[in-house]
Amino acid sequence: MPDRMHDVVVAGGGPAGLAVALGCAQAGMDVVVCEKRPGVLDKACGEGLMPGAVRALAALGVDPPGHPIDGITYRQGALAAHAPFRCGSGRGVRRTQLHDALSEAVRRAGVPVSSTSVTDVLQYDDHVRAGVLRARYLVAADGLHSPIRDLVGLGSRGRTSAPRWGLRRHFALTPWSGGVEVTWAPRSEAYVTPVAPDVVGVAILSSVRGGFTDQLTAFPELAARLAGARPVSSVRGAGPLRQRTTGRVAGRVLLAGDAAGYVDALTGEGLALSLTTAAELVRCLRAGRPADYDRAWVRTSRRSRWLTESLLWARNRPALGRLVVPAAVRVPWLFAAAVHQLAR
Template identity: 30%
Template sequence: MSDTRSDTVVTGRAGIEPDADVIVVGAGPAGATVAYHLAQSGLDVLVCEKTTFPREKVCGDGLTPRAVKQLIAMGVDTTTEGWVRNHGLRIIGGGVRLELPWPELGEYPNFGLVRTRYDFDQILVERAQQAGARLREQTNVQQPIIGDRTNRVIGVRARGADGEPVDLHAPLVVAADGNSSRLSVALGIRKREDRPMGVAVRTYFTSPRHTDDYLESWLELWDRSGDRDVLLPGYGWVFGVGDGTSNVGLGILNSTSSFQSVDYRQLLRRWTASMPEEWGFGEDNQVGPVRGSALPMGFNRVPHYSRGLLLVGDAGGMVNPFNGEGIAYAMEAGHRAAEVIAQALRRPTVQSRERTLLSYPRILQETYGGYYTLGRYFVRLIGNPEFMKYATKYGLPQPMLMRFTLKLLANLTEPHGGDAMDRVINGMSRLAPAA
């Protein structure tokens, strides 16, 4: 246990013994990953989760090679039952059906995975517990505790399973509490309106396509249930889950003119009704309700560190604007946050600890800032229906262009060297302003 934690907390409110070195609020992919790596570094970590495991979570359930790399780093065995390996991305649009294998890179594995979120998060949390982290389920964190003298976060106030309030103290708190992030809002860290936001809805269907070994993305959503073909806003996906069902969903971005007025659940029903009957995407084969969630993109909440609180995952708006992927970036940020925290808590003075903690938002900006800026430009472009029609008509038939697009959208390049495509994408990301 760190010998600096009690000293740090006492400076905020005299006489209070800390409950952990670090409190992590939220046990999704971001929270579980940061907890795992903190525990691996020898710190005492307490994870507060408002629900119990296993639990339902709205997601496409698809994992790109970036996410697989993080699973490997956590020692998760993905060869067991329930993990479905995929070889790449199938893109459908403009009358074209194109299969693009994941690129062969030294930095990332050449395969993706599908695993339902019903137990995915639980698997990650259990890895954190095996590393030494402690988990408190049914602990609903209400607000941060601010030190009287330091004006820093020194813990959290929560309600336990019995509804009774409980105060938990630690020198550092990690906000992995999702898009709404009570902790961030309490510190005045609010969402930026100039960042993209998406909405995703999905459901499951019993389908013969459940063993499909490609993630499938539809760039055009056509409603062919009436007398005429209607192009619907957004993009769709079909991911085989391997358990007899397919995860079928769609996303729409706030750059689309109809973002505010769309009935997303009805939109999904209209789209799936137009699918071939043999795929099984009809109401009789639907498993569970249609569920939706927000996609906070491109660092829509900053700063990612303030006064003893670090933001990871959806709390910090870390979803990739290019493709709506959130799990990989939540886990990567969790890993980086853990490295910074472990270094900070072993610094000898308050000032040196703070300097180290302030490196966390800088690291995130250097890693993703320029790339996310490119993503914001991309979001504005695809919100234009005329551009999308042109892009799908003339872009999809070009295999080399689409291989470049896959690398760009999935952020899969060699960081140093690589081929010409890698160098172009990395150069664009470096030159784009990381604002």
């Protein structure tokens, strides 16, 4: 019904949008999700859920299937540094299975999902019109290259660092590690995440564009491991990864997930950050104080942004980038402390 007034319209049915919708529904709000893409959504993603992300999902009543992960290992040539999680187990989860689990929880909560596309936004004193829908608030969770972010003037065209892209594919292979392995090459990193007892996900982040097979040549040992393995998914890509915003709130429109601003996937906690900031967004709406969300987002994401920015700054300087893994090996307590900060 076009003239019905909802409490919240969520534009975007990815993890951030579904987490916001589920949180709003559990808080007693009338919420509808708009997602024009049919079926189960997939995305290029490292698929490692940090312990904090597992807990955030549990708080929503969501428990996706996957493979336990016990920590992070950095590799470079013969060097390897491992840091176990101190605050519980993480989980490797196929993005499609995460979407299934969140979608089922949203369905059980009675939240309707519409194929309506939000292509225009009009704001009034007491509501916002998102296409044909009206609501007290609109949450834009429409991804890395959010059209709504630009529509409401929160996009930034400021100077950015060298662009980076991500690629991901799955292979039928028994995991050889209990955690996420990150192998560093001169201009890229490869992330191997166990997502099932017989499947690993391989994600490559790089400042050089190229196909998955070409990118894999920068990691000869990993390429040798994968040589006889059967691919069980197609290659998916994403980027450029860095997305700046001028804020997260414009009147009655709030940005969530990647749409709210993104640094890089280097530290692997994008999903954890999306889930924890989604909870802050719901809290602010429930309190009737949407303007507080911007400060809450900054506060909640500060640790993650600082660590990611610092590591990316080093990565973008070849002489320093070569020293990251050797430093983790030489000063294991510092590496362990950084992983703990990201995981909790």
